[in-house]
Amino acid sequence: MAKILMKGNEAIGEAAIRAGCLNYFAYPITPQSEVAEYLAKRMPEVDGVFVQGESEVAVGYMLFGASGCGERVFTTSSSPGISLMSEAISYIAGAQCPVVFVNIIRGGPGLGGILPSQGDYFQATKGGGHGDYRLLVMAPASVQEAVEMVMMAFPLAEKYRNPVMILGDGLIGQMMEPVEFPEDLASEPSNKDDWASNGMATRNDDTQNLVKSLYLDPKELNDHNLLLKAKYDRMKAEEIRYEAYNTDGDYETLIVSYGTMSRVCRTAIDNLKAEGIEVGMIRPQTLFPFPEQAIHDAACKESCKVVFSIEMSMGQMVEDVQRSVLGRRPVEWYGKCGGEVPNPEEIMDVVKERI
Structure with missing residues (x-):
């Protein structure tokens, strides 16, 4: 397969398409806005969907809703934008929905600056939102590796029914390098019938899937968190790279x-x-x-x-x-x-x- 010279942000967008993701919700923020610019053109060409939310808060819940229906979805943002999505990320993790997040990190804290940083390590690995949840977090060192990790992220999110975060930085997003899109990393969405929302009683069957993170009974909530912990322990056993x-x-x-x-x-x-x-x-x-x-x-x-x-x-x-x-x-x-x-x-x- 011939290599193509691409900017990192554009390669990330193309990698998601090649991975089989045709739903992208985002809000522009430097230094990753080229992903949205690229996908605004590419998604219509592949019958995909790109919706720019009115804010990152809105984007977080667009992702929650679409993934809760079993759609393969992703977003890209940068540091403060991920902070605004953190509440939704906690809900998504609690409801066990697969979503791929890409954070092209800029300097902080606060508004900081638009140049590259790795200052969001705590946010990604320790949980930027509330509650006992974890993300599967991957960190590429090149544009090619960013492509491969994005393509791997979708089946991993579906395997664990959990958000996956790709941590890049301004250099990864802005540099141009030769890349190829491995065909063996493309994948079909996994079976969603046993968990995704089906509109409750709107189907002609007795199964009513409800996607939620609300557990008012203390024992039920504790059991749910134990289930999540078992999943994170499985990640530790199977996904270290x-x-x-x-x-x-x-x-x-x-x-x-x-x-x-x-x-x-x-x-x-x-x-x-x-x-x-x-x-x-x-x-x-x-x-x-x-x-x-x-x-x-x-x-x-x-x-x-x-x-x-x-x-x-x-x-x-x-x-x-x-x-x-x-x-x-x-x-x-x-x-x-x-x-x-x-x-x-x-x-x-x-x-x-x-x-």
Whole structure:
């Protein structure tokens, strides 16, 4: 299959179509507005639907309603927009509806800035809304990987009847790279007859599916949360994804980094290797479930002396890295936010100062 040079935001929109999603609801916000611009043209060409909501709050409930009817749906937004959808995300998770969310992160908190950031890690992995719920969260490091993760996200959302979040950043959304759309990742929507709303008694059968997140009886609500927890535990058992880089041999420093930042770290690792300094890296591709065991095993290698969590934030993923290492090695953080991306030379200096 020939590769096509595409901007990240446009490739994300096309990937959703190739995955079989023909329902897109969104509200424009920088730096991901090109997704909506692209799909405003493409959806009519494939008999799809694009509705621009009057706000992100409205979009959240459009997604809830359409997914509750069993339709394959998705949205894209950026940081404050996801915050406005957080109430609906909690409802969607509580009602066990499959929806794909793409967050092209910008700087924060508040209005912040429109340049790239990884400051929404907590929001995505710890739950930006209310209640005990989790999202399956994936983090691409390239436009090609963003395409593949978007295409994978729809069957995963349906497999678990749960929202899936793709965490990119302004660089992933705005950069242009060659991409291809793997045909083997295209999929048909799963059977929805046993759970999706069927209009109550409007069908000629005795099954009346009701999609809800309201459980007024305490025991019933507790049982529902236990059911959800079992589903999240299953995700931890089956869906952890990560890349190990330069970890086969001995190294004194282990880096944990994801997304765009991991690309910078990879260059730094290669440059340090040329100077005779070995550094390994674990790159989480799923942020929930988090690759705790892989990080723990890599950190506990006899040659490893220190672990760095390197992020485009003020230190969010570092908490999960510390939890993974369990005190077996010192864990340190390095990062920037606001749109500044640490360069390879800065990462090299950080490593050299510590060894």
